[in-house]
Every structure is written in structure tokens, then in C-alpha cells.
Amino acid sequence: MTSVARSLAARVAVASAPSRGSERKPPTAASRGRIRAVRAMGYESNIPPTRGQPGRFGDGGGGLILPGDDRYDPGMVKGIPSPSNPGGKSGFDPRTGTGGPGQLPGGYEAPPKPGSEKDPNAAFAPFRPPSEYLDTDPQGFLKEDDQMSFLRLRNRAGMWYQLAPILPKLMRSGFLPDDIFDETGIEPREQSLWQTWTSTRGSLLNDPRFPDEKLEYFDDEYNGAPCLSHLQYLTNDERPPAAEFVVDQQFSPDQTKELIKAFEIRRAHASQAKGFGTTPGEIMAFKMWRDVQEVQRYEGMGRVEELVEKGKRYAESDSAVQRLEALRDAWSMDLSEGSDLMEGGLFAKAQADAKANISTVRLDPEELAFRPVPYLGPMESLSVEKVIAVQPVARTGVFNTFVPQGAKEWIAMPAWAALASAQIPFAILVSNTGKLSGAGDLSQREEPATLVVDKAANTPGPGNYYLVARESSIQLAGGKGAVVIDVYPGRECMDIERNGQGTVIGRVVLAVRAPGGTGDGMTTEFVA
Template identity: 25%
Template sequence: MFSITMINTAKPLSLSTPFLPNLPTSHKPQTRPQNSKPNSVVALILPPKFTHQQQQQQQLYQPFRPPPSPLPPQYRSLDLNGRLEILTNRLGLWFEYAPLIPSLVQEGFTPSILEEITGISGGEQNRLVVAAQVRESLVQSEIDPDILAFFYISGAELLYEIRLLSAAQRAAAAEYLVLNKFDAKMTQELARAMKDKPRRIGDKGWDSFDDDLPGDCLAFMYFRQAQEHKTASSPELWRSALERALEAVESENGRKRVLEELEAKKDGQEKDSKESVVDDTVKVPVVRMKIGEVAEASVVAVLPVCRAEVMEVEVEEAPWECAGGGDFRVVEAEKGWSRWVVLPGWGPVANLKRGGVAVAFKNARILPWRANKWNRDESILVVADRGRKEVVGDDSFYLVVGGGNGSGEEGLKVERGLKLKEIGVIESLGTVVLVVRPPTEEHDQISDEDWE
């Protein structure tokens, strides 16, 4: 039988298309030398400097590695009901079962649902989780085991208060609060003092207290409070704050500074060995408001606010009397006004019977004394008594026209009585009774709803 084998021969490709011209048949395509080898795909991608071994390493498959489990080893084998039972019955130490909370949240449980099941409120859940993280940072800092053991039973509330400190600050704060048997409120004060101390550079006595010592940071906070109480004519509170500073301070320099302040007044004159320039004697209280101070005050004062750049116009037109009446103590002014401020019932403010007014200055440069101990670029409120316009005391301060408000604009200013008498001024817009500095933002405040 005959078999017919069909052999297909390859035909040369033709580039003849309606869009490309025909190539002349006389031109032959260039061919590679027979001894040359085509480059591999890897050789085309990787630079020549890569060795064959390095190429193999680059081609190795990298499997996915899941993050380590946040659960302690003893809880990883438990099912969902087992973990919920541990939280419900508080089985174990608080920092051991605290990681169960974020693991359950990852599985879809909300804080409110966990509260219904386990009885742990949302705020307490947050406190446990954050405190466990703080404790873990103390473990990494290799803190004294005896100090760490103090937080075994009920340390979540204390560790939560130092959450915003650095790792080194946490270790120092933990040791200090344990040795001094601090509760949660005192621990909160300590943490705020440690956070605030480095920001207070330039304040009176700042360089006498060590930033690295928790007791010095706390003592410096009490030292600053003593200055405010002294300017506000509260000798009892002034001495009490200094005594607390003396109990808290750790360094010898800080102790000497507090003792110097306690013995500062001799023969009616203040000696300040730390100040290279002696400021003029200031008899007007200068206080800084605290966040939430108005809400906590049992007595408050409502004053109309005027702008310093409009000179005496607003000061004269502002309401003279504002009082509360009726069962609900509804505040009612004698006439309408658009700008008001509520201040705590400090002594100088509470003594204003009628005619009190607050003047807003854009910065403290308007003050006639050298305020090198605090920021002169921050805005201030000057509280004046319009019922006492006569320039009487040489050391008193008065609100007058003709100066500037620190921005180059003509407006109101504060001037000493002695200087006003020298130029023949016998009447002012009012006697200055208080200078108020604005509250500073506390960046270390986190609500219970803010989860880390």
C-alpha cells in the first residue's frame, strides 16, 4: 500500500499589507551568528552583576506570614465562648485577659456588646487595653521587678494615667508613684507635670528643676501655682503650694529654689537670686486660666468684653451691670452687648460690684512691666474697674488711651499711676484689677472612647 505523507513547508512571512510597503526581495533579513545564545528572561531583567546564586534567591517564593497573635499563649487554644467566659468572670490577672478585648473587637464585637455580655463598661475596656500596653512597655524597659509587681492586682487605673509619657518617663513615673503611694488622681497630676515641664522653658525657676526627675516636674508645677496664688493675694494657698513642692522635689537645686521662695520676703522686699534683671514691682494679679476651671467654679463672673484697638468707645458703651435673678438665676444685662466672657470668681473679680469690663489685647507687649518670665506674644484679657477712674496710687495700674496694642495700631494701653501723674493725667478709663492669660491646650488628654 502506498502512504502519502503530507509535508508542510514554512512560507516566508509577508509584510505586504495595505498599510506597509512591500520589502524588496533583494534585501535579506539579518541573522544572528549561530554560535550566539539568546538571553534568558532573567538575564534581561536582572543586571549583569547578579550571580547565578543571587538570581536563584531572587526567584524564591516568599510565603505570606501573618502577624503574631495578640493573645497570650494560654488563651490561643480557647474558643469564642471560653474567651468570653474569662472576661466575664475576670479569670486571671487583669493584664493577662486584657488582650482578649481587642481580639474580640477584631471578630466583630463592639464595646457595647462586650459590655452586655461581660459587664465591663466601654471605658473600662479601653482602660484595660491601654494599661496593658503601658505595662508591656515597662517590661521592655527592664524596670525593677518589685515595682512591676505593684501593678499586678489593681494597677490598670494607675498605668492608664501615664499612657502619654515616653518609655523612659513611664519607667521613672511608675517607680515614683509606687514609692510615694500615689492614687489615680495624684498619678494624673504627675503625668501632666512631666509632660508640661519641658514646655515651660523661660518660666520663673524653670532651670532649677530637673526634667528627668518626676518629683522635680511635680514640684515645678506646684511652684508655678504658688506664683499665681501670690499674685492673686492668696498667701495661704501660696504657702500651701510651696509646701507641696517641698514634699515632691527630688533634686537639691530644686529644694534650694523652693526654700528661697519660702524665705523670699524680708522687710517688705522680694529677693530673687535667679533673675538677672529685677522686674518692676507688679501689684496686679496675673493668672492663667485652666481648661474646665469655669465649669468647676462655684462662683463665676460675667463681664462684657471690649477690643483694645477701638480705644475708649466700647469701654464707655459697655454695660455697667450684669446680674442673675429668678429661680434659675438668669443673667440679664442692662443693655444688649455682643461680646462676653465668663471668669471664675477670683477675689479681684468677685469684688467688682458694678462697672467691671474686660479688654482684649492681642498680646502682652502692652503691659508696662517686663514680662520676660512668660510669653509676651500670647493674647490677654485686662479686667478693669470703671468705678475707680481716678489716678491715685503710684504703684497701681490704669487703663488709658494712647499707646498701641502691640500690633502698631492706636488703641488702649495699661500704664502705671506714677507715670500718669508725671504727665498730668488724673483720670483714667478704669483701675486694672486683674490680667488673665488664656488656657493652654492639654495634648495629653484622651477620652475613654479613643482606642489605641
């Protein structure tokens, strides 16, 4: 009983109790407050002796109907929306079995889906197995309550075709596929597949043309059962022999899909199927015969032979084999040696010539703007013989061709203006520019660099830097190597040469740093 009902009952009990003057107690402060509150609301101090004001249900009834009242109708509760019944009257009524999915108001079943008609006089749809097989329950799983059904599905306690009928049972109880997924872990897609497979399997089980002992092939949920998804598209007359052919050939789902496609081709091109029978094997052979005609010339005889042999493997009649071999012979004649259609013949050569192409580009002057420079290795190992061997390089022709002379190694550098001013340049490697004695700002850097030196400019002058061999132990006409090789400013070189302390090898034209952006801390800043 609700709090409102208890309050009303208490007031009725107080009002109906007989008053006794001798037992009446003097009013307290709290009771006087309650009396004043009742009068403020417009009522007398005494509660009326009736159960309520007269209403549309008669005297003493009022408009409020409470549980336990004679006018209370439990059947009205299912029409009230609630968290468990958000649809109100559309919810499922377990007492009457009405209001569930697939039922119309009043308990009538919804119209059957195409292919599931139970009335023999109803419209016939041969391409869909009847859904009545989902109602079969040889194991008695449908008699279990919903919680036991959820437990059985959650543990997959049975074969897929034994568990599939439980799904419609739960849906009739008001559970959606997502609800079943939350309780059991079986995804809605898998639920739908189970029901489809069960319908197709049931049509084979009840068909005397299909051997019952071969149903075991479809028990495998990962290889055999998916074949049923494709077999459902065949007619009731085509399905049993096709399913038996799938079992005998141990077809995979992809091969079964190809078989169904073969049935479609056979129906669409029945006029061309002369010599081919109507058994599944003959239908597959006819499909191979059709596929041979669609082979492209560039695929050659290898593809033709493959399809013909595949068709002969499925063919069951001599006429089908003869048609396949005749088509192969025709292809062999077209592609034989000397034929214009032969593989590698005139036709193929013409196709190849039409597709042949030579990429052609035109060089910009900037793309030829490079200069080959002899590379003499590290500065520490520089010898007189290497410097003497450096010769001028002459480039000829529109593509600046040249013949390497003297040095064994060369380096190609962009034709910068500074490099263009050098007459006989050569390059050496400095492992650490910070070890150079008098290279100016270059001596302040700790990094490798390539120095380009002009051998022809060996007369020092102010404003330039020069590569110098100290102590004049180097003789350009031949002799032993210098003791020290270093870079010095032009004015200092003039003093060194005047005092006979060294020999100028050449003017330093460029200092080329290594490329930046490789994580070594260098930049692409040019250093002159």
C-alpha cells in the first residue's frame, strides 16, 4: 500500500471512531496547530466520515483508484510505460502471449515473410526456405526459461543449429538482438547467420532427396555451415542436389558461391547449354565452358587449359567433355605458331608496339650547371704526386662530356660563381675545420668540410686564403712531402714564402660543408 493510501486510511479510521466526551483530552499546542492548518485549507476541524467526495464513479468513490480497490483492473498496468516496458501497450504480455515481436494487436500473428507461408494456398516463393524449422526443438531447449536459455547460449552448450531456435524464443519474450549479445556475447550478425543456416539446413533435413548422413558436413561453423548461406538462394528443387554436390566435393564457402553462380548462368543461358546436363557437375562444366570464351588473348593458352581441365573434372557426360575439348582446340589453332593471333605473333607484337614508350625529357641549362673536380682525399695524406697529377678538365659537346685525367676520384659540384673562377681546381677533405690554423671564421667551426683549391693561383695576395706546405720541404717538380699543410691568410703566406718557410700550393676557393637536416646539428648555411 502506498503512502497516500495509508494516509487516507488513517484519516478514515479517525473519522469513523466514536467520540467520548469523558475521554477527550485537552488540546495540546501541536494539535491546535494542526486544527488551524486544516481550517486554513478550507475544511472543518472534523474529517468527513466518507471515503471521498462524490465523483464520476458514484458517491464516496472519488477519482483515485488504488490497488485493492474494487475498481482496480490489473490488465491496465501493461499499458503504462515503464523502464521495462517503454512501449506501453505494445509490450509483451506473458499472461496472454500477445504484444510480442511479430504479432499484431489482439494477438494475431503478423503476415509471414516470403518463402515461409504455411498455408498451401498462399503465394509460393521457391527461393527461400521456410522459417518453420526454427520452431523445431528435438532437444527440448525451448521449454527452458529465459535465464537458462541465456546460460546455454553463453556457454554454447550445443551445436549451432540446436541453439538457433532459442533466439526467436527470446525475441518473442521481448529481447532484442543487442540484448542477447549483451547477455551471451553472440553478435547480432552471428545470430542472423544461425537463423539463416538453420532454415536452409531444415529444408535439407525434411527433403527426402538429400541423404541425412551428409548433413554432418554442415556442422562445422567455420567451413561447412557458411555454405548454407549461399545454398539458400537456390530453388527447392535445386537445393538438395547442389548441397549433396557440395558435400561430395568438400567445397569451401567460396567454391559454393561459384556453384550458385553457375546455376544462375545455366538458367540465363539455357539455349547455349547444348550437350551439358542439369546436374550440378554438368552445370559447373558449362560455367567453365562459358569462362573459356571470356579469356583474353594476352592470358594465353595457359588460362584456357586451366579452365578446360577444371570443367572436365566436374563434367559427367561425354558430350560435355567434347564441347570443352573442341573449344580448347579452337583456341589452340588461333594461338598456334604462325597465326597472327598467336602469343608473341603479329597481333601480340602490334599490341606491344602500341603500348611501348620512351620517356623523353629536355634539360634546362641549370641542370647541366655542374663542374667535375678531382678529389685528392684527406688533407693529412696530401702528397706532392697527387697535386702534380691534377690537370685541367676540358668539357665538350652540348652535354658537357669530359675525360677524367690524373686523379682517380672525382666529385661533381654545382657551377657556383666562385668555382667557375678556378682554373685548375682540386678538392681535399678536412675532417675538422677547427684544427686549421689561420682559416679565419672557418677555424671557429668544429665540423668536416671539403676545401676546393685552385692549383693555378699559387701566388699569394692579400684578401685570400691559401693552402701552404710549411718548411718548404715540398718541391712541386718532385720531391718528398711537406711537413705541415695548413691554410693561412694571403698576407701571412707572403711572409712565409719570402722567408723561405713554406710553399703555396693554391688558393682556397670554397669551403663546402656537409648537407644539413641529418640530425648532426649542421645547417645548409653557405660559408665562403
